[in-house]
Amino acid sequence: MEKQMKTTKEILHEKLSGQPRSPLYSPQALEAIRRTVGQWMNSTVRETDRNHWHKTPHTVLGSETPRELLYTPLSHPDLDYEQDLGNSGQAPFTRGIHANMYRGREFTMRQLTGFGSPEQTNERLRFMLDHGATGLNILFDLPTIQMYDSDDPFAVAQVGMSGVCVDSVEDMARLFKDVPLDEVTISIVTHYPSNTAILFPMFLALAEERGIPWENLRGSVQNDITLEELIRSGSEYIPPRDCFRIQCDNIEFIRKNVPKWNFITINGYNLREFGTSAITEMAVALSNGIEILDELVRRGYDVDSTADRLAFFWSTANDFFEEIARIRAVRRLWYKIVKYRFNAANPRAMLMRCHVQTSGVCLIQEEPRNNIIRAAYHALAAVLGGAQSLHVDSYDEAYSVPTEEAALLSLRTQQILQKETGVTDVVDPLGGSFFLEALTHDIEGRILDEMEEIERLGGYVKAIEGGQIYSKVASYFAEQQRLIENGEIALVGQNVYKSEVEGPPINVFRYPEGVEAEQKARLQKLRLNRDSDKVQSSLSALKDACLKGENILPYSVACARVRCTEGELFKVFKDAFGLWKPPALF
């Protein structure tokens, strides 16, 4: 892995510090403001407020970035409109990636769906489409995510529980029955690079069998090393370096063969929900992005044609303005990275597109209906930040997978934002706010500083291997727990304003039963009815590709076609790469 000698922060400083700036506020104006603010401070502001001018907010998953009592032009005195903000759809894209933003295209309402058997999920998918969902977001059960077949001993009692089970291309076909694959955008939440390399080929094989050309498919896979190596808790991990290679194999293959497909959703969300701050979430994701682009350049691809399909996945939590500022900050920063670190020329390659999901960790079990309000604020922050697509968590998720009623309410939360509040009429409506611009600037600097820490460790993959990111996570969530228990992080209904009155009970989703037996019987039938010579030869060709360093995707597509199961492919990976033991968090 070739490493740049300079850190991203150093490169940006070098390339940007020499550029002439034209600050919005004239020195004379700032001088006058300085005087009036000084007078106001001494005459009107109480002494306690003067002495505690900065307040550190404690919130679930927050960054604890201090806040002033009042923001003025002095908070960010050298703000330059052209260089720091620009118009929407123009560099540095702080204000949005499209000129007309939601007037041109509303954010996609992409609610997660998945439980039980492929047929049960198919029914819910069509329910969501019938009620105006504009995209699909498929969630798999634990055995599928962890790459075990439904009849594996590890899968016992978990088949179809918190997602849909898929073992082979035949389950893919059941899952997407009567869903026009080339008309709906489909997000396949594969989580890991390894299972992206297993499940997405099944989807491609299904498209082939339906006569749909791959170039007509639109959607995304997750395909993120962070999920597989950092957040996951599992029994069997392949080493981070091999996982990173599979991540890049997926990207390379999809880029070439499925041109409209987003080949990675660089994940911040799950890492943050697991236990990192608002800043670390983005620093880690951007570090992964940098490492991916470095690797693809090494494989002979240019950044201009690679980066234009990268997408990111962020969470929005309780600190309302921080969430808006973060999304704007990271859009600006990613632009600078692609332009100045990778010397890209194609503006599309510099866009930070993102899907946002509202925070699940922020939802609590006490008085669950309050979660409706929490999620609505999270969703509003995502929209004011300029997200491309959105999933709103359901109020009952502190109990279970959402019921149909709760899932519909989440969709309605989005529709009310779009149709009733007017927040999508004006692009970047908070741009220019003294507070928001200062916060955006502050957060951008903090993300860059954390990226520098990762780069000094030798880059993202090394920081996983060395366990440093693990320890960061562990200490962050221990601290969060402490703040919640001592009441510094306030949670209404849990540690403040606790109600003595028991609210009306809510309906809780009943996990489907009997899926496991049905799925086992199907697998048995599948194994009897397929050509086992073809299965064996496809699997061994895949193993050779793993060992030789060839791109493995063509081989896993071949496996999908001949009805290999997910567990069979995972076994090949384990045999080829060996297992890795992540550092213990306890």
Place this chain on the structure above:
Amino acid sequence: MTKKIKVLLSKLGLDVHNRGIITVAKMLSNAGMEVVYLGNALPEEIVSVAIQEDVDVVGVSSLGGAHLSLGSLLLKEAEDKGLKDRVAFLMGGVFGPSDGQRLREIGFDRVFLPGSTSEQIVSGIRGLV
């Protein structure tokens, strides 16, 4: 000097959400208990390690919906191996009070819902041993 309470903690099955159980592991070790953290495991392994380590308490965490299904397999395994009456079994994770109630009915000694505090968990365990 009383003997340290020894607790085996594990994620039940393949569930990936391990933030809660790690938080609890630290909590109990700060409270002076001896904690063995197993990571992800199935009932059979949990019970065999519990016997091997001679623990007082087994605590499992489930946020993936398999609390009842895997939970009952765990208790059955404990019963079969003669461990159920010697060791206290606890469950924590994401499920509602009514499932919490059902977990108690099938034989878990204590159940902790989301939002349980260190104090509740630590004193809950001390009350059982």
